[in-house]
Structures are given as structure tokens and as C-alpha cells.
Amino acid sequence: MAPVAKCNIETLEGDSLSCSIRDHITHSLGKPCSEAGHRDVAMALSMTLRDRLVDRMLETRMRYREARAKRMYYLSIEYLLGRCLGNNLFNMKIDDVCRSLVKDWGFDLEEIREFERDPSLGNGGLGRLAACFLDSLATLDMPGCGYGIHYEFGLFKQSIENDRQVERPDYWMAEGMPLQLERRDQAVIIPIYGRVEDHQGPDGKYLPLWVDWQDLMGVPYDIPIVGFGDKTVNYLRLFAAQSTDNFNMEIFDQGDYIKAIRQKVYSELISKILYPSESISFGKELRLIQEYFLVFCAIRDITRRFLKQNRNIEELPEFTAIQLNDTHPALAVAELMRLLVDERRVPWDRAWNLTNRTLSFTNHTLMPESLEMWPVDLMQKVLPRHLQIIYEINRRFLDEIRIVSNPDDATLRRMSLIEESGGKQVRMANLAVVGSHSVNGVSKLHSELVKKVLFPDYAALWPGKFNNKTNGITPRRWLYKANRGLSALITEAIGDGWIMDLDQLKKLEPLAGDAAFQEKFMAVKRANKERLAAFVAKTSGVVLPPHAAFDIQAKRIHEYKRQLLNVMHIIHDYLRLVEDGYEPPEPRVYIFAGKAAPGYFEAKEIIHLICCVAKVINADKQAAEYLKVVFAADYRVSLAEKLIPAADISEQISTAGTEASGTGNMKFSLNGALTIGTLDGANIEIREAVGEENFYLFGLTAQEVERQLAAGLYDPWEYYGKHPEIRRVLDALSAGRFTPEDPSAFHWIFEKLLSRNERYLHLADFMPYLETHQRVGMEYSRPEVWAQKAICNTARMGYFSSDRTVREYARDIWGIKPVPPK
Incomplete structure (x- = not known):
């Protein structure tokens, strides 16, 4: 491969791509092309795509500007993008071209992507949903x-050692990320x-x-987000905390140089590590600063x-929509008010109107402990002006509802933004509800439980403010890319229009009973299982039989x-095998x-139990023919892309009324897995879509769970005494x-499951769960029955595209419209 001086970066043709890759190996990596290895080609290919994506990103930005389009900005504490190189190749429709290109040089594209x-x-x-929305926004030419x-x-890299989770730092930038662009010229100074x-x-x-106030600096990095078809490229802007050039001169004057430097370094901790949501050990002050x-x-x-583009700040809601993804960005209410009132000198009432019309809020949890609250004393220390604004918002709001509803x-x-009992705290969910128009x-x-359980008083006051937007997933990554065998089979059967219009999968329904198509469909599933088994x-080191479910x-x-x-059911099956024959x-x-979050004892012990059960079962020759158990370590997007296409059965078994939606349930079903699940979250809508006969339902309803817990009716000892299966x-x-x-390692589980305070009613749902699994086993043993059900799942999942979700947000909440290229 000889380096070429000039390359045409406007096209995606093979010669142009080849030229750019060779150019980057030589001039960006400083290597002769003859010495390039897999890593070098991976980096050069990524930079080759970045060149083209940046051109398209600038064109997209200009297109929005010329159209004076209203724009939507999505604020989220998390984004789970997954590997970008492969996703960009597929969305730009050059996967096959690049695969052939690198093969001619003696490289394998899959090995290159592994770098x-x-x-x-x-x-x-939460983060995976945000990534799906970014994909759909770009694919739909939406300015967002x-x-x-x-x-x-990152959160941490998980390994399993001595049957326990071990956490290690996840320095995901170790290999660099050539796709991202540093925007130091647009850094901001943050008072605190x-x-x-x-x-x-x-x-x-x-x-x-x-x-x-002290100051911090936020330096933006842009990651281009390309829509399918390569026409629109939006971006994800991520801010890294860095120290400013300003030192505390009082400390310097005291001669304590080290203390001054330490204070500077501390500011960079803000973007150092992702906060694990269930952790109780993470410093509250640092977490609050991170959100701010x-x-x-x-x-x-x-x-x-x-x-x-607009001189009049009072036009902000006409051109700007800001979506708060859960309560983590709820301080946007106070910050936008501070900017308008303090810096732009907008009168309070007009500033509040602008803030309310600009912001909207998505709630993602029904768990009371997940509704963030911050101690007033802490907020007074960290954000004194914001606390003052929150108190003023609260005073005016309470005065208003006294007049409106007495x-x-x-x-x-209950409606106050300040929790008074047990030490004053700011209720961030309440702040987000009051400060948003949706x-x-x-x-x-x-969405019904949000109105009835979390915010009933607000829903009564503002019934039109509350609405539902059922989550969705992008079919580009979760079917077209992740399951190449199935996507090729679908395209062969109905064409490729489904990639942009997932409702077209309905055309597969007439083929669900066709024996030839069933055979092809299940052959794809078998191939995916073989790939996962090899992994x-x-x-x-565990050998899995691909013919198993x-x-x-x-x-x-x-x-x-x-x-x-799930583990209890596996133990039940194992004991039946080895003790009952x-x-x-x-x-x-x-x-x-x-x-499991590092500070979450019960969750980490559940992993320990899974691993201990797996070790015993996998070593038992009596069970070898019928049962295998595996814990796949370090779950991440790239691992999900291996697991989901191979699944026959999807476990969606949360206690009814606890899961907000779920998106994993959608990914599994789209890829032809049958769900065993409760009436919880989006399971309800999935069951309605795929058909009751193609969904394995069990368990209490949300209303039955609430009644049992509220009235103190749940008695786990009754189940223990009545059912020998549970007892064993x-x-x-x-x-x-x-x-x-x-021997006493898991006695705590015995005690917890038999406590009347056990919130998730494991024993109440155990026997129905066993019975449903029995039906699953009988139907899996009939290949033609199972294949038809699996095909119906894939064919009827069109509603759960994130394209549909984003269109609903755009129409009902954001007020944005597509701006396609001319």
C-alpha cells in the first residue's frame, strides 16, 4: 500500500476510502503502510469516516441554520452508544465496501472492529435509550x-473471580477515540x-x-451521530471538567503551593468517573456538582x-426545546431561571414563562429511593444562588395553588419543592414537574402510575401536562447490524424498507406458518447460538449445546x-433432575x-449465588445433558449484540409496578425471542402487539402487588408451608x-425471602413462574410451534421503533420538524 497525497473525502467509494485510510496510516499515525497492523487500520478507518462525517455534520448544521429550525437538546447524565465504528459503517451503508477493502490488504473487518x-x-x-433517540433523530432528519x-x-469493568464480581477501572479512552472532536474554543467557565x-x-x-465563587471549566467534545443513509449528521456534545488558569492567590500567598495545585486537580474529578446509580458510597457533594x-x-x-441567530431571548421557546432525561438534569430549571433573571435581566414572571415553555421532563422510575433529593445545607454550600431561586419558585408556586385549589x-x-421532615431537602422530581410544560x-x-402514585396532586392540578411516550429501540443497531443473518432473511422476504419503517415487518406475518421460511428463520437462530456458544x-470455558433452548x-x-x-427456578429444575430423576x-x-453497583450488597450477592449455582450444575455429570448455567461478565452494548440475537427465551420478570418500561424486552422480542414476563412496564404493550399466545405471562398484576403490600397481606411463610417446591x-x-x-453463605436469602417486608414478592410469583416455564419447555420441544411464535414476535414489533417514539416527542412535546437535505 503506497501512501497517496490527496484524497477525495466527499465520496464513499472504495478508491476514495482506500486512499484516505492509507493517508491516515502515513500522516496521522506516522507509519509506513507496509507496517500497519489491525489496530493501525482500525484507527485509520475511524479517522477516514470522521473526515466524511465532519463534512456532513457541518452541512447539516448549515441546513438547520438556513431553515431557522427549532432545535431540541437532550440532557442526559448517561449515554450508552456502543462501539461507533461498526455502527457508522452500517448507517453509511459502506460495511460491505470496507469489508472487501481491508480483506484485500489481508485484514478481517471484525477483528479490526474489536480494537x-x-x-x-x-x-x-437510561443511557441506551438516549443513544437510540440520537440515532432516530439523525435518521429522521430532525434537528436535535x-x-x-x-x-x-466508565462505570467499571466487571470480572468474576472466586464466584464474585470484581470491579476494575474502565478507562475506555485507553485506545483513544478518533471519532470525537475537541472544541476547546467553546469551553465554558462554571461558577460554584x-x-x-x-x-x-x-x-x-x-x-x-x-x-x-470558585470556577471550573467545561471543555466540549463532539461525537458525530450519523443517521441511516448518511444524509444527516447530528452530534452528541460531552463536556469534560478541567481546571482553569485561575489559582486561589490567598493560598499561594500563604506559601502552600501543593494545596493550591490539589484544589485545581480536584475540579477535574467531576468528569472522572460515571456514578453508579445504586451506590451509597459516592460522595453526595461530588454527585451534585456533577449534575450541576x-x-x-x-x-x-x-x-x-x-x-x-436570535437577538431576542424571549423567543427562546419558539426555537429551543430542552428535554430532561430523568431527574439528574432537573437543576436546569433553576439554572435557566438564573441565566434569564440574573444575567439577561428578564422579569421573573416572563422568565418563568420562558423556562416552563422550553423545558420538558421524562420520568424513568417508580422506585421512591431513585427520586433524587438534595440536602438544603449541601445546596446552600455548593449552589447558593440556585437554592435561593428554588425557594422563590416554591413560594410563588404554593401561593398560586392556594388560590387555585385551596x-x-x-x-x-406533598407538593412543596422542599421536603421538611427529617432535615430539609430539595425534591428534584418536584422541581422538574413544576418547571416543565410536559x-x-x-x-x-x-405513565398511569406516574400520575396515580408519584405525582397525583400535580396530575390533578395540571392534567394536560402529563402524557405517555412508550420507549422504543433503533432497528438499525438492534436488528440490521446486530443480527445480520436475520436482517438479510427479512430483506430477502419483504425488501429493505423495514430498516426505515419498522412497521413493514408486518409483511412477515403470512410467512409465520410457512414451513420453508420457518426452517430458514430457525437456521439463523441456530447460527447465532453457535456464535454465542463459541464466545x-x-x-x-463452558461448552453450550446450540440445540438447547x-x-x-x-x-x-x-x-x-x-x-x-430466575435462579430459584434453575435450582428447582436441577433438584428435580438429580433427586427426582x-x-x-x-x-x-x-x-x-x-x-451490580459496587455499594449494593444484595445485588452483588445475587451474582455470587448465580456463579455458585453455575459451578455446581456445570460440574454435575447427571445434569450435563439437560442443564447449563453461565454468567457472562462485563455486560455492555457489544456483548448485548452477541446475546440478544441468540436468545430463544427472554426473561422480563420484574415485580409488576416496578419497571418503568424496559428496552431490553423490545430488543429480544424483535430478534425472535419469546418473552416470559409479568404485566410490568412495556411488557404489557409488547404482549398486546405480539399476541397473548406468543407471550408467556405469569405473576401478580401491579394492582395486586400494591394491595398485598399496602394492606400487609403478604405472608411468605404461607407459601413456604403450602408448596414443597418452594420449601425445597x-x-x-x-x-x-x-x-x-x-454452608451459611446464602442463609440471608432464606431469611429475606421469608420476611413479610420483602417488597418484590418472590414467593408469591414462584409457583406461577414454574408452571409457565413448564409450558415454555413443552412448546419449545415442538419446533414448528416455536418457530411460528418466534416469527410472530419479530413481525409484530414495528411499534417499538425509537423512530415512532421520537416522532411522538417531536409532535406532542418538542415542536420540531424534519429538515431533510434538498
């Missing part, structure tokens, strides 16, 4: 981009700490001055862009997601994947059946 690390910018479904934090270290002085302005009105850092950088950048004191206490849940059930054998539960480890219920109708492979499983755990070296 890219997953950008570790998220913790779970994301704002987040450029974490240096200090105090507020009361003054009067020239007009005699109150003029607060925030003084003696995101909000300040985003609001400052958004208004800067707006004012470059509420009693209890209602006022509040949405993410599934039909969840598992390589990474864990692959039963997968891949999600964050949490008690409410009930991985424990039972022969199941089909062999079963159980695969778990997911991370719990006794095996208590007696150390799976930890002979430490």
Missing part, C-alpha cells in the same frame, strides 16, 4: 442533539460555591450578587447558539428485576449478564447446597 472499546458513558437502559458528561472512566449578597439595582428592585456541571454547560451552550396542609407539604412516562402502565467457550436474562442486577427468582422435554441453557429450594439455599465450604 474499539465501548464508550463507557452509561449504566443501563445530546448533551452529557465526558466521563474518563461562594455566597449571595443582597443589593438593589438602579431601578430599586432586588439585585442579588453571587460573589466569591452538566446543566450549566448545556444551558450556556444552548443559549449561546440561540443568541447567535389545598389542605398535607397537600401543600411530564411523560415511558410506557402506558408507567462463551472462549471466555469462560437459550434462556437469557441480561440487565442491571437489582432486586426488583428478580434475577433471584425428572427428564425435561428439552435441554436448557441459562445465561445471565449484568452489573429455600432449604437448599439455607443448608449451603451450593456452597459446601461455607
